[in-house]
Amino acid sequence: MFRRAPEQAAASADERPGFVARLRARLNRGASWLSRDLTELFTGRDIDAAILEELETRLISADVGVQATERILTALRARVARRELTDVGALIGALRECVVEILAPGAQPLVIDAAHRPFVILVVGVNGSGKTTTIGKLARRCAAEGRSVLLAAADTFRAAAIEQLEVWAQRSGAEFAAQQPGADPGAVVFDALQAARARGIDVMLADTAGRLHSQSHLMEELKKVRRVMQRVDPSAPHEVLLVLDANQGQNALAQAQQFS
Template sequence: MVFGKTKTKEPAKKAGFVKRLRARLNRGDSWLTYDLTKLAPGGNIDADVLEELEAALVMADVGVDTTERIIAGLQRRLDRKELKDIAALQEGLRRALSDILTPVAQPLVIAEQQNPFVILMVGVNGAGKTTTIGKLARRLQDDGHSVMLAAGDTFRAAAVEQLQAWGERNNVSVIAQQTGADPAAVIFDAYEAARSRNIDVLIADTAGRLQTQAGLMDELVKIKRVLARHDPLSPQEIMLVLDASQGQNAMVQAEKFHAALGVTGITVTKLDGSAKGGILLPIADKLRLPVRFIGIGEQADDMQPFDADEFVDALLSTDNAAQDS
């Protein structure tokens, strides 16, 4: 089943989400379009305009390498006399961003199978893993799946309590043990419980860790190995949760977690904060990892499947467009 495709009320909710996304990505000065009109007040596009656009992209967390790729493409169009005015530049930029993001806009697919479909949630402290788990559990239930949660963050008692609160809110069972228990054992116990109860999806929380903490990263590898020992296909999804406000550090996190675990999907949170949204571009450009969801707030409807075209429209919308959409 393609996740998020079965609800009849989804279009209306998605429209509201897109409007909020535009507004929140464009708080204050729009990070691209507003500046484009300033870059070429006379309407003429030249190398100087592209140079200033390059600086704007880098400042918006797009990263040097990805920015250079985008600007090189625009420069070729300029050389062919195809960028005659601001409208042509905006359309060229839109196409460049869409070309990067469209291949990674891949929805989470819950395959029908005999054993539980296991989603292993990973990421650094503060990225929003537990909140994402709660929202994901709700959406999976709405799509008709039975869900169980595994409290694999055994380092913090508050983490278990937070997950249990989400479980109670969604009427979902949470498998937990005492603080300090072996996370791999907790998650395996949850897997066995989910299998015995014919649960469709098991979502496993893990302790937040910095990508530089080798011992804790090894622990995630152990969890993955223990699950695969009992089901070679498990975990079916290793979802990395990234805080968009971390900027280029989020890119480093994605590289490290992917190298250690083989990340299969990404959820980007906190696009409603200080983030400028650009960090999705270098992640898509360099790692080609599927982006499953993006989040712009605390409510369940503030997390939606990633749509590349809608995201690019939100990035390039002016303040007025964001308000009027």
């Protein structure tokens, strides 16, 4: 039987950090350090080799990737050598610039081709990545641009997915197409696409059930959805959007490769 030493006794209620402080400390673990934790760690210190080494460790720990980390640190070391980065604010700003420089070449705006009516967007991704919420935002954006929108609830598996998408349709002023929970996703998109064509809809956004990229049978189901769409419009879908969690690190690349 072990007993706690007196000097290690639990802190009094007055000395304990509050709930919000404890929650913030937990949320700031792992990959969520990019601004707040770096500022706290480096404030008051000169930007030197030791700080850059610590930054390198944190980038690797956050699963940024070895090649990307090396590229970022090479650029930062060069700027430190030129005395361009003298405080933590400048370092964080330079870090952001490096990340943007890496990501910018892959940026591609969503262009809705009016030649396709409806312009069909299939939204895919793993569970919990934010597909349905993204669809709601896109629907609002399209409506603000003067386009008519139809949301197709092809996620017939997740509890309340259909109801959630219907709420987004109501908020964005979009039309809505759905079937009963458990219905075949292919049948949902087939009927939705036919309805969108009949109503002269400009954009159709199709929600899909979340699936891990390693689940081959569910990936095959996505291929089936695509084939069914093409019975109505051989060129559909005109855009496939993969929704990723920004905190997933290198796993996001694996997902993109499998969903492509």
